[in-house]
Amino acid sequence: MLTLKARGVLVDGSLWELREELYLTRRAIQYVIDALWELDKLPSINQAHQIFYKMLRKQGFRAHQCKQAYKYALGIVRSAKKNKGRKPVLRKLSARLDKYDAVVDLENQVVVIKLRNKTFKIKLLHRRNYIRKFMGRKWYEVIISIDRQGRIWVSIPFRWIYEPYSPKRLISLDINLKKVVVYDGRSVKRIDTRFVEALYLKIHAERVQKKYSRMWRHNKRILNRIRGLHRRSRNIVIDWSRKFAKYFVFKAKRTGSAIVLEDLEKLWFNVSQKSSTLANRLSRFAYCKLQLAIVTKAIEYNIPVIYVDPRGTSTLCPKCGAKLSYTHRLAICGNCGFIADRDTVGTMNVHLRGLRGMWGSLGSPLNAPAMNDETRGSGRTIDEPMTVHIKSYTSI
Numbered sequence: 316m317l318t319l320k321a322r323g324v325l326v327d328g329s330l331w332e333l334r335e336e337l338y339l340t341r342r343a344i345q346y347v348i349d350a351l352w353e354l355d356k357l358p359s360i361n362q363a364h365q366i367f368y369k370m371l372r373k374q375g376f377r378a379h380q381c382k383q384a385y386k387y388a389l390g391i392v393r394s395a396k397k398n399k400g401r402k403p404v405l406r407k408l409s410a411r412l413d414k415y416d417a418v419v420d421l422e423n424q425v426v427v428i429k430l431r432n433k434t435f436k437i438k439l440l441h442r443r444n445y446i447r448k449f450m451g452r453k454w455y456e457v458i459i460s461i462d463r464q465g466r467i468w469v470s471i472p473f474r475w476i477y478e479p480y481s482p483k484r485l486i487s488l489d490i491n492l493k494k495v496v497v498y499d500g501r502s503v504k505r506i507d508t509r510f511v512e513a514l515y516l517k518i519h520a521e522r523v524q525k526k527y528s529r530m531w532r533h534n535k536r537i538l539n540r541i542r543g544l545h546r547r548s549r550n551i552v553i554d555w556s557r558k559f560a561k562y563f564v565f566k567a568k569r570t571g572s573a574i575v576l577e578d579l580e581k582l583w584f585n586v587s588q589k590s591s592t593l594a595n596r597l598s599r600f601a602y603c604k605l606q607l608a609i610v611t612k613a614i615e616y617n618i619p620v621i622y623v624d625p626r627g628t629s630t631l632c633p634k635c636g637a638k639l640s641y642t643h644r645l646a647i648c649g650n651c652g653f654i655a656d657r658d659t660v661g662t663m664n665v666h667l668r669g670l671r672g673m674w675g676s677l678g679s680p681l682n683a684p685a686m687n688d689e690t691r692g693s694g695r696t697i698d699e700p701m702t703v704h705i706k707s708y709t710s711i
């Protein structure tokens with residue numbers, strides 16, 4: 316599934332009325348959530364229909380709106396109970412509509428929705444090229460929302476058939492706050508991120524918060540300033556991630572490569588308990604957004620994605636597998652003389668694990684024999700072009 320997301324503007328109907336409808340929808344769903352929350356055992360969808368349908372219909376909701384309401388409420392109550400969370404409270408003003416209550420006309424970039432007895436026509440504000448990608452595909456639902464600033468947003472998940480090609484090569488990356496290091500099996504490329512910039516904005520926001528520790532919650536001006544800083548920080552991360560994802564995925568496509576990503580669940584910040592510093596929280600957020608952007612683009616262009624365990628990727632020599640010793644960020648292998656900086660080691664090892672995963676899935680043994688003398692090369696420094704071929708890795 317790939318989702319079309321666009322800002323919208325009303326061409327038919329009033330914003331005030333749309334807001335009112337979304338408000339009523341939210342209240343109705345919240346009512347269903349509250350009722351479900353009290354039950355020891357959650358009802359089936361049919362039972363939920365028996366319980367809530369008439370009541371919702373009486374409030375003027377359309378038949379399919381009712382169905383969407385209890386289906387959605389059931390889903391979030393179920394996941395909240397499963398995660399042992401608190402009772403979900405809806406904050407966003409939004410409504411979900413299925414094909415009976417919405418018409419999507421991408422040719423004219425228009426969406427028409429029906430909420431209770433009212434009709435709204437919304438023009439999608441987005442580039443033609445972006446909209447065109449979704450034409451002729453099946454969509455599941457239309458989600459309409461209004462944000463704090465009173466802007467309308469439309470998102471429509473479309474069916475997308477993902478058929479990854481079989482890769483000829485691999486392309487991997489190592490992420491840290493300052494840099495992303497890309498390795499395609501031949502050369503290493505470093506690209507500056509904008510995550511540090513985003514971090515500074517967060518630090519700034521925290522400083523403002525500390526300075527006005529008593530009043531920031533109640534002072535609208537200060538609150539807006541803090542929110543503004545967080546928003547700018549978030550936008551920097553998201554914008555940069557999208558840009559990088561585009562570059563990275565097109566590079567993979569051009570070279571017929573698969574993308575190797577680190578399994579975020581196993582990354583240090585999820586394993587370690589002491590990860591609540593601002594930098595760590597931002598790292599987590601930024602890495603998630605970056606991966607999400609990459610995977611979304613990869614699905615769009617049928618690029619295969621391989622996930623590898625990222626643990627210990629900077630501790631072992633990518634050439635001979637011996638333990639590396641570090642001087643600051645420079646790694647040196649006492650066994651084969653390999654020299655590289657930490658990020659390069661990281662991305663090469665991720666690459667390697669990707670290869671092993673790929674060969675593993677093709678039936679070759681996962682634990683290949685140790686490297687012999689003839690495949691051991693001389694040490695390289697980061698200034699020399701990195702010409703380590705895949706061939707020499709297959710025997711590790």
Ligand SMILES: [Zn+2]
Nearest residue numbers: 632635648651
């Ligand atoms: Zn080595």
